[in-house]
Amino acid sequence: MMDRYSSSSSALPLLGRRSMLKVMLAGAGVAALPGLAACGGGSDSGASSTSVSFGNNLSDQVPKDAITAAVKGFEKNSGGLTVAVNTKQHEQYQEQINNYLQGKPDDVLAWFAGYRMRFFADKGLTGDLSELWGKVGSSYSDALKQASTGSDGKQYFVPFTQYPWGLFYRKSVWQEKGYAAPKTLDELVALCTKMKTDGLIPIAFAQKQGWPGMGTFDQINFRTNGYQFHVDLLAGKEDWQDKRVKDVFDTWKRLLPFHQENALGREWQEAAQSLQQKKSGMYLLGSFVGQQFPDAEKDDIDFFPFPEINPQHGTDTVEAPIDGYMMAKKPANKDGAIKLLEYLSTAEPQLAYLKADPTAVATNSGAKTDGYNALQKKAAQVIKEAKHITQFLDRDTDPGFASEAATNGLIAFIKNPDDIDSVLKGMADQAKNIFK
Structure with missing residues (x-):
């Protein structure tokens, strides 16, 4: 979604809407745009097995600090794995993601659930996470699993936070x-x-x-x-x-x-x-x-x-849009990517993120809400009581x-x-x- 983290102060030029359309619908083999596509750690990038590259679209300072805090928790307990965070201005990230995914994307990358996730999964541009879902699926509602599932019935997305x-x-x-x-x-x-x-x-x-x-x-x-x-x-x-x-x-x-x-x-x-x-x-x-x-x-x-x-x-x-993460089709460090995604699926990093950005709610069903502020408690209640959830136009x-x-x-x-x-x-x- 072109929404919550679009920076008002970025010096990066934004593409026009018609240019954006051309970028998003570009066919395979189109030359990568500068910036996003160049930051990834694709399969032939020579990336270290002790490092996982992480494509981040949270460019405003508050959410950027929040996801950094969550990732640091992974590094402390990862057995030596480190995370290279590549942050791009939010709208630029979205405008360039088609070429980004066709070039050398980061091992793990931010994106959105639902139709937008399926669009790239159907094109074969993201990695199958069904095996991971076999381990972490019990921590998510059926609605969240559905929003993470591609047209082929496989899962390609790990939910992280949600907001109404x-x-x-x-x-x-x-x-x-x-x-x-x-x-x-x-x-x-x-x-x-x-x-x-x-x-x-x-x-x-x-x-x-x-x-x-x-x-x-x-x-x-x-x-x-x-x-x-x-x-x-x-x-x-x-x-x-x-x-x-x-x-x-x-x-x-x-x-x-x-x-x-x-x-x-x-x-x-x-x-x-x-x-x-x-x-x-x-x-x-x-x-x-x-x-x-x-x-x-x-x-x-x-x-x-x-x-x-x-x-x-x-x-x-x-x-109530769902933000989360996908894996590259051929990550440079697949084992590390899976470990990072498994960690991001747990309550700990989601709650760590929310300490820095207490405007959303965790998607993991085991996340304790006693630390939520009044706005988060109201948000969680409204989402829980809804008969239908939409993602955003x-x-x-x-x-x-x-x-x-x-x-x-x-x-x-x-x-x-x-x-x-x-x-x-x-x-x-x-x-x-x-x-x-």
Whole structure:
């Protein structure tokens, strides 16, 4: 997902969305791009058997420090194995991963569960972890195993952390103003109207990085049309010009006046800071919003799932992306890679990571939650109670559709919400070409 760890301060140039599409869909044999593809330790790289290379996409300082802390725990008990951490700016990592995997990737590499994992597993670009899952599978739920399984029924992914999306707010502000979490769309509109009267931006919003609005679309779509329609639409099985999709954008158009203005020029970190600074009343994002709050204020963060739109579906679906790790198809140090992945599947490194970045929850079912803060306990509860879990639009669909049609379509809608029909026609035409 192009989301939670995209750095606002990176000096690395980002590829355009059309360039990104070309990179992600490039065929085998395409020359590797500089940076990511060059950092790996492929099978002929001469890597030491006492070292494991680790491709890290957590480039913001907080999560970067967190995963470093987790990896250090492995080195202490690995019998002499060391880990060479290769960190790349988050969006660059995603834009270049296709060529990266076809070149000399690191032995173990960060990625996402679900469709995005299967996309590369189906192309034969990642290593089979089924044997490892035979050892560690009892520590994971069936849903997590399913999200780690390729189209061939084999496992190619080890879950590490998970985090929910919802509407986040500061408890102190809401207590002062007397606000209550809305249960329905109409109640949400009424709350936004009251916030405006009180001088607050009702909903913080940023779309400069291209992906945040995908979360808004997801929430409104599965609340309006249900989980199955949502996943079928993203899999190319439903028509983007269907009236049900237009209903989603009509609802969003109703809410758009309550969103922070000039979103196309703002990164998610800046929008989160407006919430932290008590300028905004809510922010629809993942729980990583807490990364923009100082430690002393983290207990002031709370959230609620997006309210009900269609009583038929209620609030039974929660967006809760799963982050974790894959293995290269031919790792330079396969034994070391398996040992590192087995370690990352345990509760110890997951909890070590969460000490540095307490905005997500562990995926290992044996991880003790007594050290969780209030936000993490709420997150774990919401995920556990959900009937359906989605990953996020750009994880639940073809990467070409996400990076081109969805990104450009949502930007076009935000620029001109009165032109929904043209936006949906463009998305539908591109979907027909991609999902042949």
